Every structure is written in structure tokens, then in C-alpha cells.
Ligand code: SF4
């Protein structure tokens with residue numbers, strides 16, 4: 001079997017040296033998740049803190065990226081400053097295309113630059129550039145300046161952090177081409193700890209098609225499948241925000257720090273309302289004919305005589321939940337105010353929202369004092385929330401310095417654990433569907449709802465016994481490892497069944513069998529499990545807030561007994 | 576009458592680049608969208624509008640008129656026909672294109688003209704592009 005050679009740039013920010021390697025032994029991992037996890041296992045040190053300069057960030061592309069429909073993601077792996085454990089994050093937009101054009105399959109970023117730096121990565125190699133003038137700027141301005149000064153006009157990608165990454169907020173993200181993010185687990189803080197403000201990646205390397213007879217019909221078949229199924233309707237039309245109303249009706253929409261699971265103002269912040277009142281257009285990641293990224297108009301009056309400013313901001317279900325229902329925000333306008341703030345600061349929207357929910361309730365119940373929070377803040381109060389968000393980043397006192405480490409870290413010091421809505425120190429996502437959702441996030445390799453889609457397991461296997469739920473979670477996670485090693489957007493998971501994946505791979509000369517793929521899913525599952533154990537994961541340390549069991553869910557009232565049974569069974573099958 | 580490529584409505588574009596992939600695949604046997612005869616890009620990041628750089632299918636195409644080797648030939652209905660084997664890679668057609676949409680492939684040392692084949696149109700999911708007969712307005 002012909003082995004592909006994986007081309008890697010190992011970039012050391014401290015020494016400004018780059019080691020280029022070509023590794024056939026990594027062909028086996030395909031790319032994406034598998035490749036990144038493997039490179040991470042070779043380069044990380046479990047004895048060092050997540051923000052230690054020597055800890056690596058890995059970025060990995062996949063062999064089918066851009067050249068097959070909806071194969072658009074780049075996978076990042078790092079040690080998460082939020083959980084302390086295995087961190088993995090996916091983002092699309094133009095990054096995959098740009099890495100392909102630059103002729104690099106994976107990047108390893110390590111060391112700490114002696115001053116703020118941005119990288120330019122292209123056909124002429126890697127350049128280390130002074131980013132002093134960019135330090136402190138928001139994600140938007142940083143992008144605007146880099147577009148002007150960096151090379152590779154046209155189809156380059158620009159990834160950057162905002163002030164939150166610079167200030168080591170444990171849930172700072174990395175912004176990718178304005179509208180996508182490496183979110184959730186604090187990759188922005190890892191960039192900041194390296195004095196790395198941004199990277200611009202570009203290149204127009206040619207790549208000839210070896211087997212046109214196989215490739216062309218395969219591409220065309222998949223393309224037709226994508227544009228002719230209900231995927232377009234589901235993800236292009238209203239996008240994931242189509243879920244707000246049904247989740248609300250099913251009592252699965254986390255509201256006011258999960259004090260409720262349905263929101264009386266759901267209609268006013270639904271996908272339908274966002275579309276009718278604000279939708280400007282949809283855009284796509286490069287190579288994706290669906291175009292799920294919804295951009296809406298945020299228009300704000302700033303002066304007395306009809307003076308308005310406007311922006312186009314991206315919205316989806318997770319944002320509407322985290323900065324909307326979860327904070328009791330009753331209008332699209334209020335949600336946009338928070339999205340705008342979170343984007344410029346470069347924070348992860350979900351974690352920022354869930355942390356805010358905890359702050360509001362903690363203040364309300366008197367666990368923390370107004371002198372600590374420094375501002376009044378309440379549900380449905382965007383002004384107060386914006387001040388808290390700003391303080392999370394600026395960290396003017398001990399309270400905010402603790403909060404910048406995450407919701408659970410703050411609850412550990414100040415109390416309020418019973419309503420600190422995290423699993424494995426990771427803030428909950430926009431579903432309160434049942435036990436599989438809780439267990440899925442708790443045992444997922446990176447504590448993400450996307451590891452194993454517990455929220456969907458709850459809906460698909462309603463009223464099933466605990467064992468069935470756990471088995472479905474584990475099975476899903478293994479399968480997803482294969483899809484994300486190929487950098488396939490999970491929205492297209494129904495298109496890319498095993499047969500289609502094999503056909504696509506084989507048409508570009510990558511020979512695999514169904515058994516190979518299954519074995520790879522297992523292998524990556526084991527690899528990530530091993531990594532997180534090295535980094536401190538312990539099933540016995542998992543904690544579930546009382547609130548999860550008090551507020552009714554889509555599956556009714558949840559019980560600790562069922563949860564424990566599931567965890568026990570999980571332990572027995574993964575030992 | 577032969578049709579030529581038109582931008583029907585750029586405001587419907589989502590920036591998926593399926594059109595460029597189709598063109599590179601069909602004409603250049605390449606995976607790289609940079610090898611396409613049309614280029615879709617943002618005017619200034621994703622907040623801005625998309626821009627389509629396509630061959631406008633000139634009558635008596637200036638690019639063809641400067642070609643001394645018979646590689647680019649004036650096409651009936653507008654634009655050019657391309658006899659790739661005759662292209663010596665002088666690049667004069669690229670200079671001659673009045674709107675700077677004709678590019679040169681530095682690897683293959685050949686010009687990359689649009690031949691009005693319509694492949695890109697077939698793969699645009701949003702009817703941004705169209706093949707139409709040239710009108711005289
Ligand atoms: S390449 Fe330029 S000059 Fe030639 S036909 Fe097209 S637009 Fe006209």
C-alpha cells in the first residue's frame with residue numbers, strides 16, 4: 001500500500017526555528033483528530049501546566065479537506081487550561097483550504113516568543129512577525145489590520161486571539177476568519193501564553209488529480225447528495241437555531257442558569273425570529289455547498305439624532321442558548337449585544353454564558369457580594385452582563401481572577417456548586433435532554449457534547465435502559481473519531497456513511513477497508529482515553545450539580561441513581 | 576448563438592468555492608481552486624461582500640488578438656477557445672486582458688483562460704452564475 005507522507009511544520013516560537021518533517025508512519029491516522037492526538041501524545045508533557053511554554057498546540061488538516069463537499073474542518077489539540085485535561089477543538093471557514101494551499105498537513109506550535117508575535121505561514125515557509133501593535137486589540141480589528149499587512153490576498157486564513165487569550169482566561173477561544181472559532185477549551189489562552197497573537201496561512205500550491213476517472217464521479221455523487229437532501233433545509237435555511245422552539249417545547253432549553261428548561265420568551269429569540277428580523281445572508285466554509293453560517297444584522301443607536309452603527313454577527317443555536325435563554329435575554333437585540341462583546345473579547349460564548357449564569361445566581365443568593373462583582377447584574381440585563389464579561393477578561397480583583405479560571409473554579413472558592421453547571425469542569429451546552437447528555441459530556445474525551453452527542457442519544461433512545469444509552473455513547477464517539485480524523489463537518493455525518501467515506505478515500509488513492517476505519521476509531525478512542533488519564537482525568541472525580549436533577553428535562557426528572565448506574569457500566573466496559 | 580458565463584447575482588453567493596473546484600477539476604485536472612479560470616473571493620474578509628472575477632467573454636477578445644501562436648482563438652458568441660498544446664507560455668494574453676481576470680499558471684507555464692464551458696455553473700448551489708447568450712446592451 002502506498003503511504004502518504006504527512007508534512008509537518010514544528011514551529012518553535014522561542015527559538016524561531018522550524019523543523020520540517022515528512023512522516024509516512026502517520027499516514028495510518030488519516031489526519032484531523034487522529035493525527036493531532038498522536039502528535040500531541042509525542043510532544044506534550046503531563047508534568048507541565050496547560051499554559052507552560054513547552055506545551056504544544058497541534059493543528060491538523062485532513063486528506064479530503066476542501067476537495068470533497070463539506071469536508072472543511074481543521075482539528076486543534078492542546079492541554080486545556082479550563083479542564084487541565086485533553087483539549088480538542090474544531091474550526092472551519094478557510095483554514096483547511098489555506099493549509100492545503102500552503103502544503104502543510106499539520107502544525108506544531110511550541111515555546112514562548114519573547115514578544116507579541118504573529119506567524120505568516122505559506123509557500124515561502126514560516127515568518128515570525130512583531131505583533132506588539134496588535135496586542136490588546138479585539139478579534140475584529142486584529143483581522144482588519146492583518147488583512148492589510150499580511151501576504152496572500154484572496155483565499156488566506158487568519159486565526160487570532162482577542163484580549164481574553166492574552167490575559168489567559170481559561171475559556172478564551174481562537175477566532176478563525178471572523179465567523180468560526182476554536183472554542184470551548186481555552187486554546188486562546190494557550191496562544192496567549194506563547195505570546196502568539198495570530199497566524200496568517202496562505203498558499204496556492206497546485207495539486208494534480210491522479211485518478212480523474214475515480215475522483216470526478218465520486219465528488220459529483222457526493223455533491224448531488226449534499227444539495228439534494230434535507231441537509232440544505234436543516235442547516236442552510238434556519239440553521240441549528242431551528243432547534244430553539246422544539247427544545248423549548250420539550251423542556252430541554254436551559255433557561256436562567258437551568259432554573260428552568262423552557263423559556264417564556266423562546267418565540268422572541270427563536271431561529272425563526274432571528275431569520276425574519278435580522279438575517280442578512282448565509283456563508284460557507286470553503287468547499288461546503290450547504291452554507292450554514294448565519295449572519296444577522298446587529299444595529300445599535302449610539303447617538304441622539306438617528307446615529308446608528310451596524311455589524312453582521314454570526315448566530316446559531318448555541319449562542320442563542322448561552323447568551324440568550326440561559327441568561328434570560330428576551331430579545332434578539334439583547335443577544336446580539338452580548339455576541340458582539342464576546343466576539344471582540346475572543347471568549348468562548350458557551351462557557352462565558354454559563355459562567356455568567358452562575359454569577360447572576362450567586363449574586364442573587366448572596367454567595368458573592370456586589371463589591372466583588374463590581375456591578376449590578378441580573379437576568380435579561382445585557383448592560384450588566386457586558387460589564388461582567390469585560391471584568392472576566394480584565395480581572396480587576398480576586399473574584400474575577402478566580403472566575404477567569406472557569407465556573408467550577410469559582411464555585412469551589414465561593415460556593416454555589418449545586419448550580420455550577422459543568423461536567424468535568426466544562427460548562428454545559430445548549431441541551432437538557434437527559435441522562436445520556438450528562439454522562440456523554442462527563443465521559444467524553446474532552447467533555448464536549450460533540451464527543452458523543454448525548455443530547456441526540458437521549459432523543460433517539462428514549463426510555464431505554466442505562467446500558468443501551470452508554471453503549472450508544474461509546475459507539476458514537478468511536479465513529480466520530482473517524483469522521484473528525486477526516487475533517488468531515490459533523491453536519492454531513494449522514495452523507496458520509498462508511499461506504500461513501502471509503503469511496504472518497506479510494507478515489508484519491510488512499511486505500512482503506514471498513515475494518516480499517518473501525519479499528520482506527522477504536523485506536524483513537526483508546527489513545528485519547530490514555531492521554532486524558534495522563535492529564536488527570538478520573539471518573540471518580542466527576543461531579544454533577546444538583547440543579548441537573550431538580551429541573552425537569554426532555555426525559556423528565558433525572559435521577560442520580562440512573563446516572564450512577566450508567567457511570568458504573570461505563571467503567572466496566574472501558575476498563 | 577453560443578452562450579457565455581455571466582454573474583447572475585453575486586449577492587446570492589455563500590463562498591463555498593464549488594465553482595472554482597469544478598473549473599480546476601475540469602480544465603486543469605487540479606484540486607487547487609487557485610487553478611480555476613474564475614475566482615470568487617471576499618472584498619475584505621467575510622464581513623464584506625463576495626466578488627466574482629470571471630472572464631466577460633469580450634467580442635474580438637483582446638487576449639486572443641495578441642496571441643501569436645494560435646493558442647487563443649476568438650470564439651463566436653464571445654470570449655475565446657483555447658488550444659492548450661499551442662500555448663508556449665509567453666504570458667502576453669495575461670497582459671492583454673483588460674479587466675485582469677486572465678491568470679498564468681506558473682507551474683505549468685500556461686495561460687488559464689475561461690473557455691465558457693459552464694462547468695462552474697453546474698456546481699453553484701445558489702444560481703449565482705449562469706450561461707447566457709451575449710446581448711448588445
Ligand atoms: S480573458 Fe479578459 S480579455 Fe480575454 S475574453 Fe476574458 S475578459 Fe476579455
Ligand code: SF4
Pocket residue numbers: 580597598601602611612613688689690691692693694695696
Ligand atoms: S465557464 Fe468553464 S472555463 Fe469558464 S470559469 Fe466556468 S468552469 Fe471555468
Ligand code: SF4
Pocket residue numbers: 587588589590591592593594595615698699700701702703704
Ligand atoms: S459555487 Fe456559487 S455560491 Fe459557491 S462560491 Fe461559487 S458562485 Fe459562490
